[in-house]
Each structure stands twice: as C-alpha cells, then as structure tokens.
Amino acid sequence: MPLTKEQRDEFLAATHPACVAVDARGGRGPLNVPIWYAYRPGGAFTAVTGRDSRKAHLLAAAGRCTFLVQRVEPSYRYVAAEGPVALRTATADDLKEVAGRYLAPEVLAGYVENSFRRSGPEGLLLVQLHPEHWLSADLGAS
Numbered sequence: 001m002p003l004t005k006e007q008r009d010e011f012l013a014a015t016h017p018a019c020v021a022v023d024a025r026g027g028r029g030p031l032n033v034p035i036w037y038a039y040r041p042g043g044a045f046t047a048v049t050g051r052d053s054r055k056a057h058l059l060a061a062a063g064r065c066t067f068l069v070q071r072v073e074p075s076y077r078y079v080a081a082e083g084p085v086a087l088r089t090a091t092a093d094d095l096k097e098v099a100g101r102y103l104a105p106e107v108l109a110g111y112v113e114n115s116f117r118r119s120g121p122e123g124l125l126l127v128q129l130h131p132e133h134w135l136s137a138d139l140g141a142s
Helices: 005-013 054-062 092-099 105-119
Strands: 018-022 031-035 045-050 064-071 077-089 124-129 133-138
Touching (some): 005 133, 031 054, 054 077, 054 124, 064 124, 092 105, 092 124, 105 124
Antiparallel strands (some): 045 124, 064 077, 077 133
C-alpha cells in the first residue's frame, strides 16, 4: 500500500539505508550505490560525494537521479524519489548535516575533518535531488 505524504515524511526523517541510481551511459545499466542522505519535508534530498567520483561525473552528465530509501525489517517499506539534481561544492556544515544522521556525535567532527583533509577544500560535492516523482509502499500494510 502506498504511503501518505505524512507517512513518507516521517519515514524519511528516520535513518535508513539509501541508494542512488543514475544513468551510467555507454550501454551499461544505471550506477546504483549506497549513499547517506538528509531530507527536509517539502524540500530536497541532500548527499555528499567526492568531486572526482564516478557517481559525481554521472550525476553531472545525467542531471537527474533516483534515491531509494528502504527499511528491510518487517514491515518492509520503501520510498523512491526521482528528479533533477543540482551540484555545488560541499561545506563542512553540509557534511555534518548528512553524516550526523549516521554517525555518533563523538566521531562526527573527526569524520568531517578527515574527509576534507583527504579531499581538499573543493573536493566534496553537495548533491541536491529535487523530487518530481515519488513511489512508496509499506508491504506489510493491509
């Protein structure tokens, strides 16, 4: 059964595994990889990735992607959002917002610092997915 908008927003506010799928070009299937995300109801999904990553290059070329967020324990639920993406250089605050949903507070600052040390100040991109199309289901709902 599809989720209502309120159920969808509540589900996305929790921390769940997510995957991003983007056209891989060249006759290959889409790139589909795990990603950490943040979402504000009525707004965009945000994620951070390396500027030189395959994912970043494909997102820039395609201009669109799909995020799939799922819960695998009963009852199985998922939300998929598809739409255009915007890319810009990520800030430490961007990375804190996304990674802070997945990491314990005592390791977050070190993670952010190490990420920028490895990538350099311009090395991370903020990915903003602006949803145009939604799919969702709770497969345990009657």
